[in-house]
Amino acid sequence: MAEKRPGFASSDAEISESLGHTSSRDIEKEANIPSPELTYVVESPIFDASKEDHFGEEAVISDAKDVLTHVIHVDDDPSLSPWTFRAFFLGIGLAVFASVLQEIYYFKPQAIYISIVFMTVVGYAIGEAMSLIPRYGPILKFINPFPFNSKEHGFIVIMASAAATNAVSTEILAAQKLYYNQDPNAGAAIFLVISSQLLGFGIAGLLRSVLVQPSRMLWPINIPVVSLLETLHRDKSETRFRLKVFWIVFGIIFVWEIIPEWIFPLLQGLSIFCLAKQNNLLWTNLFGGSSGNEGLGFLSISFDWQYIASLGSPMWVPLYTLTNNLIGYLLCIVLFMGLYYGNLWESQNFPFLSQLLFDESSNSTLFVEYNTSAILTANNEINSTALAEGSVPYLTGTYIGYLITTNMGCTAALVHMFLWNWSDIKAGFFFLHPAQLKKLLQPSFWIFWKGGKTKEQHKREVLENPDLDPHYKMMVQEGYEEVPNWWYANVLVLSFVVGLATCYGVKSTLPWWGYIISNIFAFVFILFFGAQMGLTGFQFNQQPIIQMLAGYLHPGKPLANMYFTVFGFNGVQQGQWLARDLKVAQLVHLSPKATFTAQMLGAVIGAIFNYVMMETIVANQFDILKSIEGSNIWSGQNVQQYNTLAVAWSMAADMFSVGARYQWVTLSYLLGFFVPIPFWFLYRHTKIRFFAYMNLSIILWYMGWLFVGVNASIGSYFVIGFFAQYYLRLYRPGLFVKYNYLVSAALDGGTQVLVFIFSFAVFGGSGAAHNFPVWAGNNGGVGNSKNLDYCMYNPANG
Known part of the structure; x- marks a missing residue:
C-alpha cells in the first residue's frame, strides 16, 4: 500500500472512508440486495485469506480495513475448540468477578x-495455571484439555465482558433506596435487571449484519484486546519480543499505580495553578479537578492511568474522533465558565458542578438541596398542589449546559449518520421495504425451517461482497455455522414479556404502552448510535433524551420516567456493548454459536451479581452516596443524576417547556436536527476537507463532557492520544502497528489488576478503608473538607 502524505488522504473517497463517512459514490449507490430465488454454486475460491494478511507490514494505517489486516492476522485454526470445562469454569468465574x-x-x-x-x-493467567494440572485419568483430562487455546480464551473473555456492565436497572433500584425509601422484592428486581440486559442482546444480534460484519464497522475499542489475544496464543518464537514488551509495561504500571492511587494521590491531578494560589474559587472551578465535581481541570496534569483511560485508552481512539473530542472539550470550558460567571439561571447560587436539584433558598454560601419528598404523593407521583404552593427546583448552570449540548448532539448524531453513513445503516431498515413486508403475509415466511437461502447461497454472497470484514469472510469460507436470526428473536421476545410483567410486579407506574415505546426507541438508537460507535469509537449517552421523552409521555411520574429509561436507554447501552463483543468474537474467529452461548450466560450472571453488589454498597455507604461531593473513593453522582433528571422531567411543563426557566433544554433537540446540515452541504459542494472532519454530534457531546467527575486527567489524555494516533501512526508506522495497541492493553491490564486489589484491600470495598497517612502528597481529600490538588475547597458544599 502506498504511503500517503501525513494527515491527508489521497482522494475524497479515501478521506471519507478514513473518517467513517460514506463517499458520494456510496450515497448514490443503489441497495445491493440479492434475490433469494437465485441459486449459487461455489466453483472456485473467491476469497483468499492469505492475500488479505498484511500483519506487521510497515505502512501508514489509513482506514478500517488496514487495521484489520495489518494489526491482526487473517488466519485461523478451526480445529481449536472452545467447548471445554475449563472455558465454562473460567468464563463463569470471571463473569461473576x-x-x-x-x-x-x-x-x-x-x-x-x-x-x-x-x-x-x-483469564490467561488462570487458564495457563489450569493447563499445568496433571492429566492423569479421564476426570483430570476433562478438567485440563491441554493446552489452553485461543478459542477457549476468547470464549472466556466474551462471557466475562457480557457480565462486566453496571445495568441501568440497578440505578433505579439504588435510587428507590436512597431517595424513595422503597425496596422492591429481590426476585422481581433480579428479573428486571435480566430482562433489561437481554433486550439489548436480542436487538444487537438481529442487527449484526449491519453493525458487526462490515469492514468499516471496526469498533476501534476492540483492537487492543484482539492484538493481545493474538500475541498470547501464537507461536512463541513469533511473538516472544511482543510478549516481553507487554509484560514489562504491565509490571511497571502495576507497581506505579500504587503511588497515585494510595501513597501520592496529588498525582491524580496536579495543578500548578492551584499549588500557587490556594484561596481562590475561580481557580478551583477552572483549574481544579482531582476530586469529584471539583472543577474543569484545565491545564492539570495526571499521572494516574486509571483516570486518564477511565472511558477508554486514548491510544486506540481514531485521530478523527480525538480531534473532534478536543474541540468539544475546549468549547466546554468556555461554555461552563461563561454560564457560571455570567450567572445565567442564577448559577452562582448553586455549586459550580453538581447533578442535584436545589431549592430557591440556596445562595453562594449555602447550597440547599431540594426536598423532593415534599412534592411527592404516597404513590411517588408529583403532587401538583404541593408544587404550586412551593417552588420549582433549580439545576446548576453547568448541568443545564450539559443537557443542552448533549440533547443537540443526540439529534445531530441521527442526522449526521443519515447524511454521511446512510449506506452503512440502511440495511437495518430493510425489513420495512414493501417487498419484505409482503413476505410477512406469506405462510412460508413463518415456517422458518423451510425455504430461505442455502448455505452455498449465503457463502457466495459473503465472499463476493467487498465491504465485509476479511475475518468474517474467512470464517464463512471455513464453514463456521451461523446462528439463526430466530435465536436472537426468541431472546428478544422472551425478555420483552418478562420485562413487561416485571414493570407491573414492582409497581413501576409505567404503563404497557410506555414500555413498548421505550423498546422501539432502543431498536432505533442501537442502529444509529451503534453504527456511530463502530465507525468512530465514540459512544453517545442517550439517557437525557430518553428521560425527556419519558417526562412528556408520563408527566408527574418520576418512577415511570426511570423505568422508561431502564428499557429505552439500558437496552441501547447493552446492545452497543454486545455488538462490540460480537466484533471481538469475529476477529478472534470464535464460532457464532459459542459466542451466543457465552454472551447469554454472561448477561444473566452479570445481572444477578450487579444487583447483589448494588445492595451491599448502598447499605454500607448510604450517607456518602447522598452527599454532593461524596469522597475520593465513593460517590453517588450517577444515581443523583438519574434521580434528578427523572424528577425534573416529571415537572417538564414547569421546568423545560417553552416559556419555562430551562426551555432551551427542550428546544435544543430541534436545533440539533439542523446543526450537521451546513457542514454536509458545504462539503458536498466545495470538497473542502475541513467540513468533512467536523462531526458536530461528537463536538456537541463533548461540550458538556466536564459536567461531572474527576476532570484533571483530560489534558494527559489528549497528549497521549495525539502522540499515538498522529505522531506514531504517521511517522513511526512500524512501531504503531506492532506495539501501539499492545502497550495500550498492557497499561489497561496492569492498572485494573492493581485497582481491583486495592478496592478491597485498602479502599473499603470489603468493609473498613485503610487510608495512607496524611502528608503533603495526600492531604486527605474531601473527607477532610479539602481538595486533593490544593485548590480552594468551597465550604458551601458542606
Missing part, C-alpha cells in the same frame, strides 16, 4: 469501565 467489580466502579467518583484487556490478562 467482572460484574461485581463494574458495579463497584459505578459508585466511584469517576466513571470507569472494566477493560476487556483486564479480563483477558486474568
